[in-house]
Amino acid sequence: MSAEEPLFRIVRGVPTAEELAALVGAIMVRTRPAAATAPAAVSQWARSARPAGATPVAGPGAWRASGLPR
Numbered sequence: 001m002s003a004e005e006p007l008f009r010i011v012r013g014v015p016t017a018e019e020l021a022a023l024v025g026a027i028m029v030r031t032r033p034a035a036a037t038a039p040a041a042v043s044q045w046a047r048s049a050r051p052a053g054a055t056p057v058a059g060p061g062a063w064r065a066s067g068l069p070r
Contacts, residue, residue, distance in 0.1 A: 008027070015023070057065075 008023075
C-alpha cells in the first residue's frame with residue numbers, strides 16, 4: 001500500500017459528511033484492540049463459602065450426596 005492510496009473508497013452513491021463520519025468512526029472502533037478486563041475480585045466472605053474441591057458431580061446418588069456435610 002502506498003502513501004497516496006486511500007484506505008477505502010465510496011463505490012456507489014454520494015454520502016453526506018455525517019455518513020462519512022459515521023463510517024470512519026465505525027472503522028476506528030472496529031480496528032481498535034480490545035482492552036482486557038480484569039476479573040472481578042471475590043470477597044473473603046464469598047470465598048469462604050466455596051471450599052476448593054466442592055464442585056457438584058452428576059451421577060447416581062448425587063442428589064443425596066449434595067445434602068451431606070463435606
